Structures are given as structure tokens and as C-alpha cells.
Amino acid sequence: MKKMIVGDHIVKSFGEGDEKRNVLDGVSVHINEGEFVAVMGPSGSGKSSLMFALSGTDGINDGKVVVDGQDLSMLGEKELSDVRRTKMGFVFQQPTMLKNLNILDNILLPALRDNRKNTADLTKKARALMKRVGIEELEKRDMTQVSGGQLQRAGICRALVNNPRIIFGDEPTGALNSASAQEIMDIFSEINGEGTAVMLVTHDAKVAARTERIMFMRDGAIVSEMTLPKYNGMRLDDRVEKVTAKMRDIGI
Ligand SMILES: Nc1ncnc2c1ncn2[C@@H]1O[C@H](COP(=O)(O)OP(=O)(O)OP(=O)(O)O)[C@@H](O)[C@H]1O
Numbered sequence: 001m002k003k004m005i006v007g008d009h010i011v012k013s014f015g016e017g018d019e020k021r022n023v024l025d026g027v028s029v030h031i032n033e034g035e036f037v038a039v040m041g042p043s044g045s046g047k048s049s050l051m052f053a054l055s056g057t058d059g060i061n062d063g064k065v066v067v068d069g070q071d072l073s074m075l076g077e078k079e080l081s082d083v084r085r086t087k088m089g090f091v092f093q094q095p096t097m098l099k100n101l102n103i104l105d106n107i108l109l110p111a112l113r114d115n116r117k118n119t120a121d122l123t124k125k126a127r128a129l130m131k132r133v134g135i136e137e138l139e140k141r142d143m144t145q146v147s148g149g150q151l152q153r154a155g156i157c158r159a160l161v162n163n164p165r166i167i168f169g170d171e172p173t174g175a176l177n178s179a180s181a182q183e184i185m186d187i188f189s190e191i192n193g194e195g196t197a198v199m200l201v202t203h204d205a206k207v208a209a210r211t212e213r214i215m216f217m218r219d220g221a222i223v224s225e226m227t228l229p230k231y232n233g234m235r236l237d238d239r240v241e242k243v244t245a246k247m248r249d250i251g252i
Pocket of ligand 1: 014015023041042043044045046047048049050
């Protein structure tokens with residue numbers, strides 16, 4: 001399997017002098033093309049920092065991150081932002097959307113910054129995505145007129161509109177009730193089934209149990225990993241039990 005992203009001895013630190021602390025302490029990790037992975041671990045263990053490092057969102061202090069053979073530290077700001085815009089999509093716990101724009105325009109906003117793309121084509125793509133995730137009726141509403149689950153669906157459309165090769169999700173179901181969370185996970189599974197890699201940071205064993213590889217972090221390091229067969233919609237409870245047993249074993 002081809003590696004899409006490789007992190008090699010990543011060190012990320014905050015603070016100066018005696019206060020200096022490594023939040024990523026020499027982490028080596030990879031994500032394969034089309035893979036579905038989760039990162040779990042206690043609060044403050046470095047999960048989001050790892051995601052920000054692997055996506056080139058944040059610089060690192062040592063080690064390197066290579067995306068499709070390109071060492072991110074060798075790229076200028078413009079090239080780095082091109083890599084992020086063309087290859088990556090981002091979904092957060094609370095989608096940040098502008099209040100004065102409707103849902104459709106919010107979905108289109110980041111993509112339209114890339115003026116090489118045609119607005120009509122992008123709009124068509126955005127509408128197709130909205131239909132697919134079941135929010136096609138909502139394009140004229142603003143973010144205060146939709147539910148949390150609908151807003152997150154819009155966030156996923158926004159992340160997908162540029163056809164990324166990987167979606168990074170930082171607690172994408174964290175603000176949702178459990179039924180909406182599972183529906184959002186159905187969408188991630190579908191996207192992944194079409195070949196897009198997905199990396200989710202989550203506290204929720206039910207979310208992680210949908211993926212095929214889980215990395216467990218503690219104190220800025222990956223302390224354990226488990227793999228699961230691709231989820232086929234069956235026996236989620238058994239998978240969740242395996243994940244929680246592993247968490248108990250390693251004490252997180
Ligand atoms: N900008 C920053 N300045 C200083 N410390 C930071 C900064 N960003 C993160 N940290 C610290 O780095 C550590 C790791 O944070 P990170 O957000 O990666 O953890 P996490 O595992 O994602 O936590 P959570 O599950 O609570 O989101 C934490 O101790 C956090 O306080």
C-alpha cells in the first residue's frame with residue numbers, strides 16, 4: 001500500500017527555556033492512500049497537534065512531514081497552502097461558517113479562493129454533495145437556521161468540494177448526539193469507500209471502531225496501535241468492545 005503522508009520523528013514544542021514542553025515527542029507515523037484511521041488518547045496527549053503537523057497546518061520543531069513525496073519544510077507558504085487546498089479537506093467539531101452567507105455560499109467559499117476553478121462547476125459539485133448528504137433543501141438557509149448535524153454535513157461538503165485525497169476530522173462528531181454522530185460516520189465511511197483517506201481525532205470508541213487503524217497517544221507519543229478489518233456495517237458493538245478493551249489494557 002502506498003504511503004500518502006509520512007511523519008518522521010516529529011517534534012512539536014511550546015514554551016521557552018524551563019517552560020519548554022514537547023507536545024509531540026519524536027512521533028513517527030504514516031497514512032496510506034485511501035486509509036481510514038483514528039487517533040485516540042487522553043485530553044492533551046497531542047492528537048490535534050499531530051493532525052496539525054501532518055496536514056502542514058502548523059510548523060514543527062524537528063523531524064519531517066512528507067506528503068506525496070514532498071517534504072513540507074521545503075515548501076514556501078504559497079506552495080504549502082496549495083498542497084493543503086488541493087489535497088486536503090478539514091472538518092472540525094463546530095464548522096466555522098460565516099453568518100452573513102447562506103449554507104451553499106459557505107460551502108463554496110474556500111474553493112472559490114482558487115480562482116482557477118469555475119464557479120458554475122463548483123456550484124454544481126457543491127449541490128451534488130449537499131444532495132448526497134441530505135441537505136439539498138437547505139442551501140439558502142444560514143448557519144443559525146440548521147441543526148448541528150445539518151451544519152456538520154455542510155462542513156463535510158465544504159471539505160469535499162475540492163476533491164481532496166484526505167479528509168482530516170478533529171472531533172467531527174463531538175458536538176452531535178449519538179444518532180447524528182453515527183449518520184456522520186456513515187458519510188465518512190462512504191467517502192472512504194470511494195478512495196479518499198480519512199483521519200479522525202476522537203474520544204469516542206464508537207467513532208474509532210468504524211475505522212481500520214487506531215493510533216493511541218499519550219504524552220506526545222503513539223503508545224499503541226490496533227488494526228481492524230474494513231467496517232461492513234455489521235457488528236459495530238463487537239468492534240467497540242475491542243477498542244474499549246484495548247484502551248483499558250493500555251490505560252487510557
Ligand atoms: N498554542 C499552544 N500553546 C501552548 N500549548 C499548546 C498550544 N496548543 C496546544 N498546546 C498544548 O499541547 C498539548 C497537546 O494539545 P493537543 O490539542 O494536541 O491535545 P489533544 O490530545 O488534541 O487534546 P484534546 O483531546 O483535549 O483536544 C496540550 O497540553 C496543550 O495544552
